[in-house]
Amino acid sequence: MSYSEPVICAGFxxxxxxxxxxTSTRYSNQLKYTYQQEHHSVLIDSRxxxxxxxxxxxxxxxxxxxYLDKVPPDxxxxxxxxxxxxxARDLPQEFVDKYAVQAFRNILRREERNDDGEPNIHVIVSVLSGVGLATNFHESVLRPILDRIxxxxxxxxxxxxxxxxxxxTDLTKNRLLPRAEAGVAQxxxxxxxxGGVVDVINALLTPSPSSSYVPPTISLLALGTGNALAHSTGIxxxxxxxxxxLALGSAKQLPLLKATFxxxxxxxxxxxxxKESLPATVRTKAPDGTEVDAPTMYGAVVASWGLHAALVADSDTAEYRKHGVQRFAMAANANLFPADGSPTHPYQAQVSVLRSLPESGGEEEWEPIKRETHAYVLATLVSNLEKEFTISPASKPLSGxxxxxxxxxxxGTEVMRVMGLAYQGGKHVDEEVVGYHEVEGVRIDFKDGEKDxxxxxxxxxxxxxxxxxxGWVEIQKENRKVVELVGP
Ligand SMILES: Nc1ncnc2c1ncn2[C@@H]1O[C@H](COP(=O)(O)OP(=O)(O)OP(=O)(O)O)[C@@H](O)[C@H]1O
Incomplete structure (x- = not known):
């Protein structure tokens, strides 16, 4: 069949x-049905x-x-x-073959149950994520879909x-982790x-994992603000x-980073x-060679210092959250154009990057960045921090x-101009003032800098x-298989 040839058949x-x-084309698929008596048509776009x-x-x-009826843009x-x-009855077979929800059943192993009768599928509704729509989405959309399965x-x-x-965190530690360690698929x-994904990951990462550990599978429904993971993986x-x-995708290991402080x-x-302790500590060598118990946290998206960290921190209040994704831009403005008219802060620390040296068989080496002050230092595993904000155009979904x-x-004006280019598909990385490198790790050592x-x-x-x-922080890739994420 040619891709542009519509398949036409009678049904109910x-x-x-x-x-x-x-109709199936390279760019989109559509199902149209026309009532034979009234000649009235309904069009369902694959989006x-x-x-x-x-x-x-x-x-x-x-x-x-x-299918869904979109929220009107206005x-x-x-x-x-x-x-x-x-x-519907007697749908075109090509349409059924492409969109049949069998995959749902492969991913959701509903037949396996625990001794206490509890199922191994968990729907977690984070009620304050984003602008607080998760509960409504669960009740009006997800639950009726699951009922149909x-x-x-x-x-x-x-x-x-x-x-x-x-x-x-508590649910993952107390109920999901023991079962994952016992080899139960969840x-x-x-x-x-x-944030929900990060909470799950950090609660699953124990210092000494069991050999029978089975990584739980996560299907993410994007009800947050930035939704970096969902946007970067094509979800x-x-x-x-x-x-x-969730209905049609398949699961793949979610790459992680480890931040040691x-x-x-x-x-x-x-x-x-x-202030509170971090989820875990690990015994590790400090930059000066001494052995320390280092607070540790894992992430799947981003590790940053400077302007990005400041705007995320400043905008994480109930007041800012009401503004949805706009909250980041509002906090950026406040950081870049302080009310007293002062210039942006020159952040002081020694920043080093860990590079893999292919010429010496993949050996790794820390290399200092030759600049004493910084504005923006951000390491990321993903391409997009928001739907249209492409922070790292070279990053491929779940590539690690x-x-x-x-x-x-x-x-401030120049920072706005440069980072504004990230909204044009990630063009900021072509600017001479921006350093953009693939690295194995990043270290920030405050030495005597930064009293505030x-x-x-x-x-x-x-x-x-x-x-x-x-103090200091060291960020490196983490290779452990902790969770799988369902992607398209
Ligand atoms: N019932 C609740 N009470 C208090 N805090 C909650 C509750 N539910 C969720 N939260 C908190 O709300 C925050 C939601 O974070 P999450 O990352 O899911 O959404 P977001 O920050 O809006 O999106 P993104 O991280 O994609 O920008 C988390 O810090 C979570 O712990």
């Missing part, structure tokens, strides 16, 4: 006779299509086509799309709503931003916020009103490469860690 929608027309579920309650080739309040379903709440899967910022459907390439990926480092909590973007102090702790804030996937005066 809700018992009314229709003519189906399925809105979740999948096609066989309807076992009906005879013959009966299906339920699940909607005044943040809203979720509306779930639509069409009960059919997957039954409390029998085939368990629902968890977050009650505090510790809910995901699936987590996560309605959150990147949000269509308009279903990750539902089509000098012993006095603490994470900020509750809008920076208090780490890229560093860095530049020195500039005035605001300038010693490090961002690991949205968590802000303050390094003590004279």
């Amino acid at each position: 929608v809700d018992t009314h006779p229709v003519s189906f027309e399925y 809105d299509l979740v999948g096609v579920v066989a309807d076992s309650t009906k005879e013959g080739k009966s299906y339920c086509v699940l 909607a005044k309040i943040p809203s979720i799309p509306t779930l639509r379903s069409a009960s 059919p997957l039954r709440a409390d029998i085939d899967y368990k629902i968890h709503y977050t009650e505090s910022s510790d809910t995901i 699936h987590i459907v996560l309605l959150s931003g990147d 949000t390439a269509d308009d279903t916020l990750g539902l089509s990926t 000098s012993p006095g480092a603490l994470a900020l909590a509750d809008e920076a009103s208090r 490469t780490l890229h560093l973007v860095e530049f020195g102090p500039m005035n 702790e605001r300038f010693r804030r490090i961002c690991i996937d949205g968590t802000i860690i303050v390094v003590e005066q004279g």
Whole structure:
């Protein structure tokens, strides 16, 4: 069949006779059905299509086509799309073959159950992620879709709503980790931003993993603010916020980075009103060669210091969160153009990068960046920090490469111009003032620089860690298989 030839056949929608027309091109697929009596047509674009579920309650080739009605672009309040379903018979076979939701069943191992009867599929709803739409999305969209599969709440899967910022960590540590270590396959459907994924990862990473550990699989539904992981892996390439990926995708190891800090480092909590210990410590060698217990945290997206860490830290308040993704731009403005008219801060530390030397058989070497002050130092595993903000154009989905973007102090207008180019597909990396390199690791050593702790804030996937005066942080790729992520 030529890709531009539509497939036309007769069938039924809700018992009314229709003519189906399925068009598949390189760029998009569409299913149109036209009621034979009224000549009225309905068009379903593949960007809105979740999948096609066989309807076992009906005879013959009966299906339920699940798709979404987009939120109108001029909607005044943040809203979720509306779930639509069409009960159809005798659909074009090509359409069924491409969008049938069998993959759902391969990923969601519902038949395996624990001794206490608890299923191994968990739906986690992070109620405060993004602008707070996860609960509504779960109740109005996800749950009715799971009902159609059919997957039954409390029998085939368990629902968890977050009650505090510790809910995901506690659930993972107490229930998911022991089963993963015992070799049980588990699936987590996560309605959150990147933070939910990071909480799961850090709770699963124990210092001495069991040899029978089975990495849980995560299906991410992009209900956060930045949603860097979802945008960078193609989960949000269509308009279903990750539902089509959940229905039709396949799982792959999620690459991680490991950030190890000098012993006095603490994470900020509750809008920076208090500090708390990091999730773990590891015994490691400090840059001066001494053995220390180093606070450690893992991430899947980004490790940064300077302007990026400052704007993430400053914008993580309930007040800023109301503005959705705009909160980053608002905080950037406040950092770049201080009210007192002063220039942006020249961040002081020794920054070094770990490079792999192919000429010496892949040996690695730390190489200092020859600049004493910095504005922007950001290492990332992903291409996009927001849908349109391409921080690292060379990063490929789930490839595990780490890229560093860095530049020195500039005035606010120039920083805005340069980083504005990231919204044009990542053109900032072509600017002479921007350093852009593939690296194995990055080290920031504060030595005697930076007396004010605001300038010693490090961002690991949205968590802000303050390094003590004279302290350091080392970021490297982590090779352990901790979770798999379902991608398109
Ligand atoms: N019920 C709750 N009570 C308190 N805090 C919560 C609750 N539910 C979620 N949170 C917190 O809200 C934050 C949500 O983070 P998440 O990353 O999921 O969304 P986001 O920050 O909006 O998106 P992104 O990280 O993609 O920009 C986390 O810090 C999480 O711990």
